[in-house]
Amino acid sequence: MKRRNLLLILFSFTLLAFSFNWVIGDTKPNERERRAQLDTRIDNNRYWIDKAKEGLTTVNPDVKAPAAVYTGSAIKAASVITDDSPDVPVIDVGSSTQSENSIFVDPNTKETALNSNNSTSVSGPPVYGADYLYTFDLGETWAGSKNGAGGNNDGDPAACIGTDGRWYVGMISSGGQAVSHSDDQGQSWTKVQVAPNPGSMADKNHLWIDAKEGSPYENYLYDVWTDFGGGNDNQIVMKRSTDNGETWGAKMKLSGAVNAGNHNQGVNVRTGPNGEVYAAWTIYDNWPSDEDAIGFARSFDGGLTWDPSFRIIDNIRGIRNSGVPQNMRVNSFPCMAVDASDGAYSGNIYVVWTNIGVPGVNTGSDTDVYFIKSSDDGDTWSAPIKVNQDEAGQGKTHYLPWICVDASNGTISVIFYDNRNVSANQAETWVATSSDAGDSWEDFKVSDVSFTPTPIPGMASGYFGDYLGIHAVDGKVYPTWTDNRSGHAMTYVSVFETIQITAPFNLQTAIDQETGVVTLNWDYTEGAGFQNFRVYRDDNLIAEPTDMTYTETLLNYGYYDYKVTAYYGGDNESTGPDKVVQYGSSAIEVVPGEYVANVYLNGTQTQDMTIKNNGVLDLEFSLSPFFPNVNxxxxxxxxxxxxxxxxxxxxxxxxxxxxxxxxxxxxxxxxxxxxxxxxxxxxxxxxxxxxxxxxxxxxxxxxxxxxxxxxxxxxxxxxxxxxxxxxxxxxxxxxxxxxxxxxxxxxxxxxxxxxxxxxxxxxxxxxxxxxSLVPDEGIVAPGDSMIVALNFDATDLEQGVYTDIVKLRTNDLANPFYSIPVTMNVTDLQIVASAEPTNVCLGEETTLTVTPDGGSGNYIYSWTSIPEGFTSDLQTVTATPEVNTSYIIAVDDGIITMVDTIEITVSELPVVSLGDDLILCDESEYVLDAGNEGASYMWSTGEDTQTIVATGSGIVEFWVDVTNSSGCTTRGDIQINFASLPVVDLGVDTTLCGSSNITLDAGNEGSTYLWSTGEETQSITVDTTGNGYGVQNISVVVTSEFGCPADDIIQLDFLDCTGINENMAKVDVSIFPNPSNGTLNMNIQSLAREKVNIKITDVSGKVVFQENDVVVNNSIKKQISLNNVSNGIYTIFVSGENYILDKKIIIRK
CATH class of the missing domain: 2.60.40.10 (Immunoglobulins)
Known part of the structure; x- marks a missing residue:
């Protein structure tokens, strides 16, 4: 009976199953429907293997990989000491496959490194998960296990080693996250579940440890991934451990603020030199698409709290869906590194990714590795820099970059696949290094072979590993990658040593301001291959010392930027510290040095501050902030x-x-x-x-x-x-x-x-x-000055006194901080100073007065002046300024003192000089010039020009009033004596007998006289005394009482009239008629030819006729007419050589 019942049950079940299959047979999902059930965003192999089991997808078949091509183990790079680095597999060939490589060098010893990979059997499943392999001899030999660290897991390995020696491997486990740790260098492992499956998968994880000795968060662990499913679906999340991975804190969402259009994935986490924590990941805005942007988040308290996330670069184009020529699935997840060294670039953040074309353009045949960096905790980022150094535009592919920074020297290393030298579907492994924070790169082949990527059997479609690995300590670099030279995918390591391009540090400078001698000293920890230092001044190489000091003498004042680097030969040169040396200085002077503003209630006022530079260099100053005495x-x-x-x-x-x-x-x-x-x-x-x-x-x-x-x-x-x-x-x-x-x-x-x-x-x-101050900073050239406006604002302030101190920050070596007291008095007391007039001419008075209003009503007045010298305590006072003067009135009402100023302009008088009084002798005109061109004129003559012609006779007074442009008038005057010359007449030349004398009278009584005889009387008597017979020329100068001189001259001829010499005469003279009516007949006879002179004078000696050089040849007759003379007695003289004859005649008409 029981058997019968059992058969009945089995038959019923079979019938039910058949009926069910018949019902659903026509509802088997098609390809579109199967794809709709797949989350193509998830990368983890466990997910895809499970989906393959469900019939929704397929895994990779077991396909034989093409043979690799040996290309040599030599490393050809100037930045690398190692010249031969054979590739070393991390596990026995044929034991398993490895992919998705992670490696971490022990921070305490560069010989030890921990490697973890996705591990599977050679032909496909089973999946062992994230394995653990290690070396203690710089990668020469390896030990460990293909099995998962702490047991089988779902892979996505991330290896770490703490400063305390504990080893860690992070992984996906049971669809969530786990981290295994080992305290006996991999002999045993303890796995700790960090987070459960959030719904679909906790995918694309990364693990990092703060391995900086002395960090406030040393050995803190940070596990990051993407939650697919749950409350943080599509977001980057993080958990941290502060107790060496024993326990893990609360999950925190990092990516919410970037507002990804679809999801966030591929997170990478690193720590900085001071415990900073940074996370970077891909943003997919338009899935399915290539990568669109890179997101970023940061924490400054050991991961306890995080700033809102943000995008550090938009408009990129990765390769996740566009793919590469090689037969493998790919991505463009960012990889990040932080310089945790103590070098010049400590704290720099570096991010690399793969981009199609130039980022921002995102088109073209090239697929290259790009790099950006930040030196300010991620606030700002550089423009993208291409890492691979082959020529652009060749259609080559470089992808899956991973980056590290050697914490001992700051050298950056990036590993990536590259096909520049092989066919499109092949690849080699390359590394690029930089010692200058990524500004320049050198890249070189590190793998010994070229190979043809072939998907790993049994894994997700196209899977050959999603990332490579690289890490470095103390110059030893461990590049780690997957290739299939053995016939299946395996991990290889090819350790090399970079030139330890350590840089000088702690640069100290000193300069003697008297001599210009500058001395540089620095510290340095010698790196391998060091040759000498290089000293640069303003980017020009000036010296290559080997000692850690340098001295030179500067010749010119200025600012000099010194930099010291270490040189290692070839193109290998470190970065270096730099410092600016200042030779000479600016010299600040502020005029005035203190400011007081009296401002009315709700009023404003502006005062000028003059900043002068009395030095030899530009003065740089900043007028803010203020530093008052507050509590x-x-x-x-x-x-x-x-x-x-x-x-x-x-x-x-x-x-x-x-x-x-x-x-x-x-x-x-x-x-x-x-x-x-x-x-x-x-x-x-x-x-x-x-x-x-x-x-x-x-x-x-x-x-x-x-x-x-x-x-x-x-x-x-x-x-x-x-x-x-x-x-x-x-x-x-x-x-x-x-x-x-x-x-x-x-x-x-x-x-x-x-x-x-x-x-x-x-x-x-x-x-x-x-x-407030405008401007609040500036540069003043040597010898120059700048005006700064001090703006006082009493709006809505109560009456009272407000004080502050303005501190000028300057580059004046003697006054790096320059303090200026400022006071604002706020009051309703108003005063108005006035003057009448405000413009005066020199010597004129002005009346000063002040009108107060408000205040207490009791006022004390105090007048002062600039220039000093004037004081008064009166409300109204007169002043006679001699120069432009500021009159300052201070009115004190017993509570506050208000000050006002009135400016008096003093104009110069025109200077008018017509000259000294003049006596013009025998002149009737004189030009007078009042000067002061452009002025106005009024002459006593009625004329209004600058110059006039003065005329007149006798003494005449002239004056002129000259008024300049300022309205100031000066009178000038002059007296001109138009004086006549004295009339001097000594008479005509006279001949007289030597026994006679003659009185000469110069006339012009009251004048002064000077005779040729030396006498100074009006008249003189002349005879032959002292002179004898002959001609005497007598002259006189007569000067009138006005100083006008006149002169005359007379010729006196004294003859010997005694007749003694007539016997010597060689001629005989007869005259008729005598008396005559004016016509004389003269007959002269001679024995021989003679030449005689004939002269006729009146009784006064005046010559009335004269003829000289008359030639007598035996006889000559002459008729002489004296019709023009008066009646009287005249004497005729006929003279020849040594004789004179004289005859008397009478003229009677």
Whole structure:
């Protein structure tokens, strides 16, 4: 009966199954439907093997790989010491396949390295997972196991070694994440599950350890991956371990803020020299497509909290769907490295990926490895740089890059597949290195063979491994990759040593400002291959010393940029520290040195500050910030008790990240704000609780107390951030004050009392309220100056005195900080100074007065002047300035002193000089010139020109009034004596007998006389005394009383009239008639030819007729007419050689 029942049950079941198959037989999924059930985003082999079992896809068949081609083990690179590096397999040939290579060198010893790969059997499944293989002899030999570290797993290996010697392998396990660790160098492993399967798969993981000795988070572990499924579907997530992988913290989403159009994948995590944590990944905005962008996230507190993620580069084009000529699936997930050395580029972040064409253009036949970097924690990034150095445009393919930085020297190494020298479907393994932070690269073949990638049997379609590996310590570089030279995929390592291009550091400079002698000293840890140092000045090589010092003498003042590098031969040269040396200095002078502004209520005022440079170099100055004497430093700390804490504050120009400290006061970088403005305050928290609150107080009056009401910040749903608005009001303290931020669970907390939980952070604020400066910085050339406007603003301020100190930051060696006191007096006391007139001519008076209004009503006046010399205590006073003068009136009402200034312009008088009074002798005209061209003129003659012709006779007065452009008039005058010459007449030349005398009278009584005889009387008597007979020329100069001279001359001929010499005469003379009516007949006879002179004179001796050189040849008759003379007695003289004859005649008409 039981048997019968059993058969009946089996028959029924078979019938049911048949019926079910018949029902669904026509509903078997087609290809489109099968594909719709596949998540093509997931890369993990376990997923695809499982889907193949479900009949939704297929795995790779077992296909024989083409034979590899041996190309040699030599490494040809100037940056590499190793010249021969044979490839070493990490496990016995034929034991298993390895792919997706991860390698990590022990930070304590470069000879030891841990390698992990996806491990499978040669023909396909089973999948062993992430294996563990290791070397203790620089990769010469390897040990370990093809089996999964800590047991079988789903692969995606990531190997790490801590500074404490613990080994780690990260992996996908059971669709989630696990990390195995070993404390006996791989002899035994303990696997710890980090996270379960989120729904579909925790895919494309990466693991990293902070292996920087001295890091605040040393040996912290960071496990990152993409959650497919669950609450963080399509997002990058992270867990960290702070206890060497024993336990793992809460999962954190990193990628939410990048807003990927589809999903985020391929994350890579690294740590910086100070414990910074960075994650980079691919963003897929348009799946299925190639990679579109790279996302980035960062943490500055050991992974406890993370900044919102952002895109570091957009518009790229990877290769995930476009593929490569080789027969293998590929991706363009970014790989990242951080320089954790102590070198010049410490802290730099480097990211590499594969791009089709130039990033941003994204077209072309080339597929290249590109690199970007950041030197500011990821805030900004460089333009992409091509890593592979073969010629562009050749249609070659370079892909699957992995990057590392040697923490001992900062050398960057990148491994990648490359087909530049082989056929399109083949590949070689290449490495590129850079010692200058990626600015330049050298690449070289590292594999001994070229090979033809062939998908690994039994694995996901096209799978030959999704990434390569490389790591370096102390110059030893471990490139790790998969190739199939053995007939199946295996991992190979080819260790080489880079030239340890260590750079000089700690460059110190000193300069003697008197002599220009500059001395450089530096430190250096010698690297292999070092030859000498190179010293550069302004990028010009000037010396190659071998000692760590250099001295030279500068000849010219200036700024000199010195850099010291280490040279290793060929093209190998380190980077180096640089410092600017200043020879000579600027020399600042500020005029005036102190400023006081009296400003009316709600008024403004601008004053000029003159900044002079009396030095030899350009003066560089900055007029902000201000540094008044406020009480900010005396604030009570009011610490919080911890647990929740503030991780980041953003306010104005301040972005401050911090770890927990019960109380902190951040003063180095004040928030710069202006009154009458509002600023958003954002406070990010860590480990916050639902009941937490966050308040902010502003010490707005700078009294050192938080007696103002708090600003209650709003929060997001999880209290991970708070935000609010801080209003900076008019009248808030000018200069430095403090803002306090408190996070706590105590809703009733105040600014000053300690709290049981939470944290307090104080921030310095720099408030510009009533004083501003334009410009607030500048450069002044030697010998030049610059005007800076000091703007005082009393808007909405109460009456009172406001003070501040402006500090000028300068490059003046003697005055790096230059303080200038500034005071603003705010009052309703107004004074107005006036003058009448404000423009005076030299010598004129002006009346000064001041009119006060407001204040107490009781005023004390004090007048002073510039130039000094004038004082008065009267409200109204007269002054006679001699030069342009500023009259300053200070009015003191007993509360405040207001000052006003009135400027008096003094104009010069025209200088008018017509000359000294003149006596013009025998002249009737004279030109007078009043000078002062362009002035106006008024002459006594009525003329209005600059010059006139003065005329007249006798004494005449002339004057002129000259008025210049300033309206100032000067009179000039002159007296001109148009004087006549004296009339001097001594008479006609006279002949007289020697016994006679003659009186000569010069006339012009009252004049002065000077005779040729030396006499100075009006008249003189002349005879032959002292002179004898003959001709005497007598002259006289007569000078009138006005100094006008005139002269005359007379010739006196004294004859010997005694007749003694007549017997010697050689002629005989007869005259008839006598008396005569005026006509004389003269008969002269001679014995021989004679020449005689005939002269006839009147009784006064005046010559009335004369004829000389009359020739007598025996006889001559002459008729002489004296019809023009008066009646009288005349004497006729006939003279010859040594004789004179004279005859008397009478003229009677």
């Amino acid at each position: 900010a430093q005396g604030l009570a700390p009011a610490p919080g008790g911890g647990d929740e804490f503030i991780s980041r504050v953003e306010f104005a120009n301040v972005v401050n990240r911090s770890a927990y400290d019960s109380y902190s006061h951040y003063t180095d970088n004040p928030a710069i704000v202006k009154s009458n403005n509002s600023y958003q305050l954002k406070v990010y928290t860590s480990n916050a609780y639902a009941e937490d609150v966050c308040y902010a107080w502003l010490d707005s009056d700078g009294n050192g107390e938080f007696n103002e009401n708090p600003v209650i910040l709003e929060s997001n749903d999880g209290n991970s951030s708070f935000f609010g608005v801080i209003n900076i009001n008019k009248g808030d303290v000018q200069g430095i004050t403090t803002m306090r931020i408190r996070l706590s669970a105590d809703k009733n907390m105040n600014a000053n009392d300690d709290t049981k939980y939470g944290e307090t952070e104080d921030y310095s604020l720099l408030i510009a309220d009533w004083l």
